[in-house]
Amino acid sequence: MNFKAKHKIPDLGVGIGARAKHYAGLFGDAPAASDPKATLDWVEVISENFMVDGGRPLRNLERLIENYRVIPHGVSMSIGATTGLDTSYLTRLKAVVDRIKPPWFSDHLCWTGASGVEIHDLLPLPHTKETIAHVSERIRRVQDFVGVPFAVENVSSYLAYKDSEMPEWEMLAEIAEKADCGILFDCNNIYVSGFNHGFDPNDYVDAMPQDRVVQMHLAGHTNKGAYLLDTHSDYVCDPVWDLYRRALGRFGGVSTLIEWDEDIPELDVVVGEAVKAKNVRAQMLGAAKAPATANAEAS
Amino acid sequence: MIELAKLQSEFATFARQNEAISDHPRSFKAAQKIATGNARMTPCDQLEVYREQFFLRHVGSLREDFPTLELLLGAEKFEKMCAEYLAAAPPRSFALRDASDRMGAFLKAAAPYATDPLLADCANVEWAFIEAFDAGDAPPLDVSMLASIDEDAWDRAKIHFHPSLRFLDLSYPAHEFRTHVRNGEKPSRPDAKPTRIVAFRSADDTLRWLEVEPAAFALLKSLAEGKPLGEAGESAAQIDPEVGEKIGAWFQIWTQNGWISRIEIDS
Numbered sequence: 347m348n349f350k351a352k353h354k355i356p357d358l359g360v361g362i363g364a365r366a367k368h369y370a371g372l373f374g375d376a377p378a379a380s381d382p383k384a385t386l387d388w389v390e391v392i393s394e395n396f397m398v399d400g401g402r403p404l405r406n407l408e409r410l411i412e413n414y415r416v417i418p419h420g421v422s423m424s425i426g427a428t429t430g431l432d433t434s435y436l437t438r439l440k441a442v443v444d445r446i447k448p449p450w451f452s453d454h455l456c457w458t459g460a461s462g463v464e465i466h467d468l469l470p471l472p473h474t475k476e477t478i479a480h481v482s483e484r485i486r487r488v489q490d491f492v493g494v495p496f497a498v499e500n501v502s503s504y505l506a507y508k509d510s511e512m513p514e515w516e517m518l519a520e521i522a523e524k525a526d527c528g529i530l531f532d533c534n535n536i537y538v539s540g541f542n543h544g545f546d547p548n549d550y551v552d553a554m555p556q557d558r559v560v561q562m563h564l565a566g567h568t569n570k571g572a573y574l575l576d577t578h579s580d581y582v583c584d585p586v587w588d589l590y591r592r593a594l595g596r597f598g599g600v601s602t603l604i605e606w607d608e609d610i611p612e613l614d615v616v617v618g619e620a621v622k623a624k625n626v627r628a629q630m631l632g633a634a635k636a637p638a639t640a641n642a643e644a645s
Numbered sequence: 646m647i648e649l650a651k652l653q654s655e656f657a658t659f660a661r662q663n664e665a666i667s668d669h670p671r672s673f674k675a676a677q678k679i680a681t682g683n684a685r686m687t688p689c690d691q692l693e694v695y696r697e698q699f700f701l702r703h704v705g706s707l708r709e710d711f712p713t714l715e716l717l718l719g720a721e722k723f724e725k726m727c728a729e730y731l732a733a734a735p736p737r738s739f740a741l742r743d744a745s746d747r748m749g750a751f752l753k754a755a756a757p758y759a760t761d762p763l764l765a766d767c768a769n770v771e772w773a774f775i776e777a778f779d780a781g782d783a784p785p786l787d788v789s790m791l792a793s794i795d796e797d798a799w800d801r802a803k804i805h806f807h808p809s810l811r812f813l814d815l816s817y818p819a820h821e822f823r824t825h826v827r828n829g830e831k832p833s834r835p836d837a838k839p840t841r842i843v844a845f846r847s848a849d850d851t852l853r854w855l856e857v858e859p860a861a862f863a864l865l866k867s868l869a870e871g872k873p874l875g876e877a878g879e880s881a882a883q884i885d886p887e888v889g890e891k892i893g894a895w896f897q898i899w900t901q902n903g904w905i906s907r908i909e910i911d912s
């Protein structure tokens with residue numbers, strides 16, 4: 347049985363990353379022309395923002411859970427680090443996941459620090475057999491500990507390692523296979539890295555094991571001239587929409603999320619991007635196929 | 646081929662150094678060894694992107710956490726101070742918020758900042774509120790239990806405070822200065838004035854502070870350290886012999902503000 351069927355991973359439709367600036371609009375406390383509760387199928391939260399002891403963050407998380415289907419997405423697991431897995435981090439992460447009870451949770455294929463120092467960035471890994479063995483074993487441990495299917499996301503990168511032995515997509519696919527985990531396929535990151543390292547992003551889409559892609563990300567980036575920087579500070583650009591179309595064609599209906607983290611505009615603008623994604627999905631998948639709810643899928 | 650652990654350790658060191666990658670012989674050499682570069686970027690340029698992002702991200706976070714320091718130092722000196730701080734107190738926690746945790750201690754000890762105690766006061770006030778914001782929750786005191794405490798048992802009473810409480814012994818009223826700065830004003834430097842405050846999060850999740858007199862402050866701190874009321878009261882009485890008369894009113898204020906969550910009587 348394939349990964350998504352085995353874990354009853356639902357297609358949640360289209361959502362946005364819930365950010366503090368938009369809470370009032372998302373909760374319905376402030377007016378929003380886009381009617382987010384009716385328009386958005388789900389929201390993603392940054393897990394670390396809720397790995398706290400108490401106070402307003404936890405109250406906000408409760409309200410998000412009351413109003414939306416919520417999926418936790420982390421940025422600090424450092425699954426590719428060579429220091430031991432941080433058990434206090436994982437314990438806090440598990441508490442967030444247990445609170446939300448999502449069908450999957452995710453983080454990035456990267457490392458974020460070394461020798462006890464945190465860089466707080468999604469740092470790239472060399473594409474090697476060593477990385478594959480190292481990361482897939484750690485993902486298995488994380489997945490066992492948290493007790494919920496994990497999806498690993500491809501990151502944008504600005505540096506290519508001399509040591510790399512294979513393209514990134516080959517490494518990602520093999521890690522997912524060996525770890526028996528899902529993939530969070532970020533279309534923008536593939537476009538950014540494709541530009542930065544001179545590969546064809548279509549090859550990346552074509553190399554993904556369809557049955558493992560549980561979620562997709564769409565976002566904007568910044569053109570710095572010599573390279574593209576993954577800033578999540580803009581609209582999704584046309585070539586990334588094209589990649590999304592190709593991905594939908596290959597993977598079918600997969601939960602899709604709009605990320606906007608810098609220069610965050612009004613909620614209606616971000617919801618507008620979600621509506622655009624819904625339209626692209628409808629075109630590619632057929633308008634009749636409405637997203638199934640998680641409960642319906644799980645029953 | 647470089648072993649993954651060694652590669653990460655080198656990368657992490659150079660990604661947070663203060664000099665540009667190409668300006669430093671060791672990082673220049675490491676970049677050539679690690680990165681391929683491409684037609685538009687040298688290996689140094691590639692590693693430099695990460696170094697630049699490290700500073701943008703962390704200085705950005707410190708700027709958000711410490712607007713009072715930026716106002717006092719000016720933007721340029723603030724950035725220089727941040728770079729020195731990040732070198733002296735590298736981030737150790739997965740939470741970016743915690744990268745601010747040693748700012749007060751750094752400013753108190755490091756030249757030239759140590760000569761101006763207002764800087765450390767501001768850092769300590771800002772950090773206290775950051776901690777109070779998402780500190781643990783605790784139910785308010787069940788006041789009906791007070792009647793059940795025998796008169797002579799109070800000396801043995803241990804007071805459990807709300808986890809958000811932070812006690813600040815300041816040389817300047819940095820908390821008032823912070824309020825003005827957070828309101829978007831550009832207040833002038835306050836005059837020195839020894840001030841003791843309790844920063845806390847109230848039941849509606851609002852961050853608040855209350856100025857307390859020296860003896861009440863000493864009493865609160867002793868109680869927070871776990872000393873029983875009798876012993877804590879005695880040491881506070883050395884500051885103010887009228888503690889015995891005042892303590893009832895203090896308790897009322899502390900309970901009204903939700904500071905006390907539980908009273909435990911040691912048997």
Ligand SMILES: [Fe+2]
Nearest residue numbers: 499532563605
């Ligand atoms: Fe992403």
